[in-house]
Amino acid sequence: MIDRDELLHVARLARLALHEDELDQTAAELSSILDHIAVIDELDLDDVEPTAHVGDVADSLRADQIHESLPVEVALAPAPAVRDDRFLVPSPQGD
């Protein structure tokens, strides 16, 4: 079960705007999904190790070698806003 305030907190963490008219339905949908997910509480998993990666990779590191970087214009091409070859954004407030 997830209430409005919790939903707004999570949405803030996810930087996802939820407009007033979307709140109740979203909360309801998420709640029913979370209820369904809750079946995993039935299992006794105390002495089970978590799996984060399947299979094991022997050597996953890369040698410290330099590759070509993108041309500046290519890097900037898809940007919504650019100034002086930099990506332009509204300034952060405080943090």
Place this chain on the structure above:
Amino acid sequence: MASDIQSLSAVAAASAVSAGQLDRSELFDHYRGKADGDQLNAFTWVARDTPAVVDGPLGGVPLAVKDLFCTAGIPSQAGSRILEGYCPPYTATAVARLEAAGAAVLGKTNQDEFAMGSSNENSAFGPVLNPWDRGRVPGGSSGGSAAAVAGGLAPWALGTDTGGSIRQPAALCGIVGLKPTYGAVSRYGMIAFASSLDSAGPLTRDVTDAALCLRHLVGRDSADATSVGHPEMIELPSAERLDGLRIAVPRDLVSGDGIEPGVLAAFEGSLRLATELGATIIDCELPSARYALSAYYVIAPAEASSNLARFDGVRYGLRTEADDLVEMYTETRHDGFGAEVKRRILIGTYALSSGYYDAYYGRAQRVRTVVADELAAIFKQADLIATPTSPTVAFKLGERTADPLAMYRSDLFTIPMSLAGTPAISIPAGLSDGLPVGLQLAGPRFSENRILEAAKALEGAIGFEGLAAGGGER
């Protein structure tokens, strides 16, 4: 000649080209014509002119590529508004490998937004129609790829599978779909949904085409730290019998409710054929399967919530202008993402947030271990596991959009293998009320050759007649 071209499998077309019996550009033009006439909304982009093709074993056979793959200078939008019109500066390794082997990119195919969905109704570019019944969904998330192949608009296609996104649409469209071992095919350039689950693989008219495509897809990629080389060369299968093969059937899962009788009938039919071909059917149990679904719907959204954080309106994609940074972020993401993607971002963020991690993500990762262990135990006594690919045939457009959970249940049979990172194929097992039913064959890690051989033998015995060769007019 056109009808002959249309009837050729990818393998046949490739050999016809290399034998000099078929002209590459004629082959490409034929399918570009088909793709241009697409009435299934399967394509989001079709090549204007014939691409320069490398001489190679794939003989310039046109390839439909799921929009989730980055293709240099070509729109790669992942079915999302937030990437509308976005053209990447580089090409995904999987696509580059097939091009290097002689494939020619025909177009980009429609999909559920960021591969989140089982019906292709979650695309910003509209739903894809099932060529068997245009009132029904093709499945998802690789619905465009599946419909394009089933409808004869492309000889074969590249798709991605996170929880069933290759196998389920292949089943609903009556074609072959293969999800390889996790890590066998590079994820570099595949727009990430759930990184620990995402796998790229082929959707094809028959099993042999799937094998040929996979042969050129696999291989270690230094740009993907999770990629591993395949220990075996992928062979073109030739089996006609299944003597000595032990096939396990998780009865607790298959006999469960929610499985349509027609699906069950077709499934039992193919098991009978398997026995006739010399295989032994072993009953087994996969009790963790019902928990697997829940675990998947924690793990995948959690990883997705992080993978989709980069869509922030700063470097590329949609931006909703605002004076305040946080407002720019939140409104951009509000406007750019569809409902299902937002739901999963919120679920995933919630599952990772402080105070909930252990109860959700932590437990889900442990369930993942249990599922993998249960599968490993079964593979000690059996060579393969067989299930229906999907509990139902293709459902009507709009039928499940109001009920996310009902949609999630479409992946009941495909998710365990996704969590375990093991390979599985879906092949057509027959029809139920005139709609295709898929048979899933799953094996241990790197058992693709074994799976393909068994699938080849069953394919011959089942003798399924698809639409593709006929051109998908129905």
Place this chain on the structure above:
Amino acid sequence: MSTVELEPVIGLEIHVQLRTASKMFCGCALGFGEPPNSRTCPVCLGLPGALPVANAQAIHFGLMIGMALQSELAPSSVFHRKNYFYPDLPKGYQISQYDQPLCLGGQLGGVAIHRVHLEDDAAKLNHAGDGGRIAGSAESVVDFNRGGTPLAEIVTEPELRSAEQAGQWLRLLRTTLRALGVSDVNMEEGSLRCDANISLRPVGSTALGTKTELKNMNSFRFIERGIRAEIERQRALIEAGDSVTQETLHFDPRTESISLLRSKEEAHDYRYFPEPDLPPVQITEAMLERAAAALPELPEAREQRYIEQLGLSDDSARLLSWRSELGDYFEAVLAAGDGLDAQTAANWTAELQGRLDDCEAEDSKVGADALAGLIDLVTSHQITQAVARQVLDQMVEQGGIAAEIVVVEGLEAVGGADQLAPIVKAALAANPQIAQRISAGEMKPIGVIIGEVMKQTGGRADGKEVTALVREQLGLS
């Protein structure tokens, strides 16, 4: 109001840019002053579909740091995603480490290390107008050249007790890292960045008070001043009966003022989880051997060697070893002069450094051999200590060789009965009463005579020799 004695409790968090050729997770060359966004690729721009691959050399440097700090090295090290939104963070998460860092525990200069982990650096975010700080400005611009630079984050236990101690320890850390060759460790250029966690508690208590975090002080002076200012701010609060609130602060060296960056309520929920794109890094024997083989002599070992083998005083040993350039110079001086007394060489090296404000001895006009030459002149009594200091002043200004300066300026010591006796005689003659008092057994007034002789010789006479001559000429011995 509260009269209990309060003691500061300080822990440091240091971010060090590693001196690899390419970035932490992609092959872009590290960016230093290149045109904006000219050192980027799909990976470090966080383009859709791009994947990170960890740089083996960064792991190697991390292991060297762990060994130098006597940390426990993880057999398997896991990267985690630290999730938050910021324009300088292209992926929406930083790839860092959480519960399985590369190095755990350890110590340096008697201060316990909590952990060392690897992560990737953020990009450069600037006010759209000038290049100044971003707060309050309406628009900002991002340059991703720095984004993805490998960082080692070193966290100490809260064992430092004063701003001065913190500054001194940080210098030792910098020297250690520089000796390892893993970083440029330049605070002004940002390759060494330091945050401080600061709290106060009654002396004797072991409980920790509420701490504040002082962010990104970019020079040694600022760090000491910033910490001092924050300690005083907290002390004032507590003594006024108020309580310290947990928050993240910024020290402005221009105004010496401390401003709020983030309050506890705004504290992030980073939603750490294992980075699925990066398998755990298995630390092999070969990797450990390679790191161990790459370790040079470290400052603390050098300090011991100076004390035990060269017999230097503790102060000299610490000065010369915690500042490795000065230590190198000192050893060059020892090598240049034959059979120089180590402590004397150490003293004159300190004398020289004392005359150079920011410049390092090795970069000064005084070469190691030149200083050795000067020391030789003093120890062989060819010039007096006082003259030697004058000569050193001149060498610092214009360089040159001590012996030549001495000749040109005629600074050789005036000594021997033939040269000095007449001058002493004249001095006594010029001060009859003084001479009488000395003859009467008073020793103090002899200083007047020595002063007179020094005036005559321009300080080139040796005081002891003058005293001896005075006694002789007055027939006192």
